[in-house]
Amino acid sequence: MENTKLLLLDDREENLISLKAILSREDIDIFATTSPNEALRIVWENDIAVALVDVQMPGMDGFEFAETLVTNPKTKEILIVFVTAISKETTYAVRGLKTGAIDYLYKPLDPYITNAKVDSLIKLARSQKEIRDKNKLLENYATIILNSPDIIATVEPESGNILSINPSVETILGLQPSALMGNTMLDLLVDPVNSELREVLIKRSFTGGETIVVEDQFYGRLRQPVWLELRIMYKNRLLFVNLHDVEKRKAHERALIDAQSQAEKSRKVKEAFLANMSHEIRTPLNGIIGLGNLLAATQLDNSQKELIEMLRQSSGSLLNILNDILDISKIDEGKFSIIPSSTDLRVLGKGIIDLMKFKADEKKLGFELVVMDSVPDCVLVDGMRLNQILLNLIGNALKFTQSGKVMLKIDHLGETDAGHSVRFSVEDTGIGMSEDQIANIFSEYGQASENTSLQYGGTGLGLTISQKLVRLMGSELEVNSKYNDGSQFFFTLLLMDANETADVIRTPISFQDLPPFTGKTVLVAEDNPINALLLKKYLKAWALEARVVNNGKEAVAALKEQRFDLIIMDTRMPEMDGFQAAQIARTQLKIITPILSLSATVLPEEIEQALASGMNDTLSKPFEPEKLHRKIDSLLGVTALH
Known part of the structure; x- marks a missing residue:
């Protein structure tokens, strides 16, 4: 608790000394003076609670001093006690009380009486101060409440x-x-x-x-x-x-809920659109690629072989565009994963050069791979996605370079405990870009300029998907370029050594050279006649006896009539789709025959739906015959005859 402040005013110094000796204690701060003017300064500067004032003083007596205190708002709460040696007559005492004093102390002072009176006055002063403070607080509260x-x-x-x-x-x-x-x-x-x-x-x-x-x-x-x-x-x-x-906050919450609901509806519409688009494009594309495979297996002259190769390149380009669109969608929705595996960067780079060399040869461009000697043999990286990035970059470089060369470089920048720092760069001597053009090249469906799109074609998706994939790998795709002076696209990855041998890149095998499955029967449910024809051709080449139906309803009927070793079922068919047919086969017919879902959709939701309906595995269109053969081999649970 704060000490109580006392003022002692007496024109005689010895009286002040005596009073201070009587009243001195730890909870009291005493201010003493022989001058009334000095006393007025003290009460103005300090929160004095009690004043002991001598009545008879030269210049300004005690009554005048008391009147000054009482009439000033700042000092009117001070408790005044007159100290006097003169008469105790009633008229004299009344005058003192009227001027503002509340008590008298008579000289000579009795220490016990003086201490008792001052102690009671201190308690009174403290009580009054507490009341004043509480009243002030209540007034503040009232003001706060009202306003x-x-x-x-x-x-x-x-x-x-x-x-x-x-x-x-x-x-x-x-x-x-x-x-x-x-x-x-x-x-x-x-x-x-x-x-x-x-x-x-x-x-x-x-x-x-x-x-x-x-x-x-x-x-x-x-x-x-x-x-x-x-x-x-x-x-x-x-x-x-x-x-x-909280109406504004509630309105904001409602707006957020509505926005989330709308976003969910938009997501479902987008998924439905992508699924339909994928199905509608992949189904005929599978037919185109498949017919190309069938034609390639026939006797062809050199001119026809060139046409078949052009057909494959065109259909492959269309498939890459479709895959880029779906990949962007999956990355934006957080449904895309990078899966590192043991990869030989030299083999990967050589494979890219071999695959794209025909384009460089067509334009008579120099085309080379440069790998620094210190690049490790095998590292952990998602080789398929790295291959996709580099193919996009090299495809662009070849497209926009009319003379000179294109180079793929793999440089080793150093090694730390965190792994090898490896930079991948694609350099060309092509048309280059201005600073304004560079700003637009990584945006979705964006190209350097409208003239570029008209002259060279393309969707503008290649660099967008490449940048997104590079970011998923923890890096950033960067570019250095000058107009009419070539471009360099590069990114740096931190890669760990692989503890196992890198996966061997398989050379594609013609479907006719794949080993047969003898004595097995397959039910094929496929509503597209071209795809049905392709499947029949493939299965026949592999010594499989196939029965083809047009929809899920016919598939269920066939399953009631005949036992099959394998069922290949398209998911989207009229009358009854593959999901419904698979469920009926599992739940009603109690059939345990393995079912392979053959779908033109690669969305995770449809794959999950296929497995949930009772299908054992999935294969997306368009597919390579070799991959279909491996799926059949796995599902039949037997080793193909060699």
């Missing part, structure tokens, strides 16, 4: 009746405070029966002493609902309720 933007009310706990409420209720709800006195707060609610406030009042959950926070809808202006947050506190047998307007 608060929130509604503040006191409520009777048993009935819920409003005992007091501040003017903000008119601003927020359009109601006059005076009109609400005695009404229950539940009467203001939109739905009082199911309100959280009603539950609090019934269960008396507020008696635990903690602040209860609930939200309810109140009727506002023109009976429009308004959400308020209620903070309820129980004290002195009353409920103190603070009601805060």
Whole structure:
């Protein structure tokens, strides 16, 4: 507690010394002076609680000093005690009390009486100060409540009746405070029966002493609902309720929910569109690629072989565009994973050069692979995605280079405990780009300029998907380029040594050279006649006896009539799709024959649906015959005859 401050005023120094000796103690700070003017300065600068003032003093006597204190608002609360050696007559004492003194001490001073009186005055001063402070605090609280933007009310706990409420209720709800006195707060609610406030009042959950926070809808202006947050506190047998307007927050929450709902609808529409697009494009594309495979297996002259190769290149380009669109969609939805595996970077680079060499030869361009000697033999990296990135970059470089060369470089920048720092770069001597053009090349469907698109073609997806894949690998695809002076695209990966041998790149095998499956029967459900023809040709080449039906309904009927060793089922067919047919086969017909889903969709949702319906494995169109052969071999559970 802060010490109480006492003022001692006497024109004789020895009297001050005596008083200080009598009153001195730890909880009192004593200010002593022989000058009334000095005493006025002391009371002005310090919070004096009690003043012991000599009556008879030259210049300004005690009565005049007391009157000065009492008439000043800053010093009027000081308790004044006159110290005098003159008469105790009633008229004299009355004059002192009228000037503002509350008591007298008579000289010679009795130490016990002096200490007792001063002690009681100190207690009185402290009590009065406490009351003044509390009154000031109450005044502040009242000001805060009156000017608060929130509604503040006191409520009777048993009935819920409003005992007091501040003017903000008119601003927020359009109601006059005076009109609400005695009404229950539940009467203001939109739905009082199911309100959280009603539950609090019934269960008396507020008696635990903690602040209860609930939200309810109140009727506002023109009976429009308004959400308020209620903070309820129980004290002195009353409920103190603070009601805060949260309508804007609620509106924001509703907008977020609506936006999420709309986003979910948009996502489903997008998925349906992608699934339909994939099916509608992949189904005929599978026919084109498959017919190319069938033609390649026949006797052809050199001119026809060139046409078949061009057909394969064109269909492969179309498939790459479709895959890029689907990959971008999967990356944007967070459904795309990078899967590192043991990869030989030299073999990967050579494979890319061999695959793209024909394009360089067509334009008579130099085309080379440069791998630094210190590049490790095998590293952990997603080889398929790295291959996809580099093919996109090299494809662009070859497209935009008319003379000179294109180079794929793999450089070893150093090794730390975290792994090898390996930079991949594709450099060309092509048309290059300006700074303005560079700014647009990584945007979806964006190209350096409209003229570039018209002259060289392309969707603008290659660099977009490459940048997204590089970022998934923890790096950034960068470019250095000057207009008419070539370009360099590069990125750096941190790669760990692989503990196993890199996967061997398989050379594609003609479907006619794949080993047969003798004595096995296959049910094929496929509504597209070209795809059905392809499957029949492939299966016949592998010594499989095939029965082909047009839809799931016919497949179910066939399963009732005949036993098969394998079922190959398209997922999207008229009358009954493959999912429904597989479910019937498993649940109703109790058939355990392995089922291979053959779908023109590569979306994860459709693959999951196929497996959930009872199918054992999936294969997406367009497919390589060799991959179909491996799937059949696995599902039959036998080793093909050699």
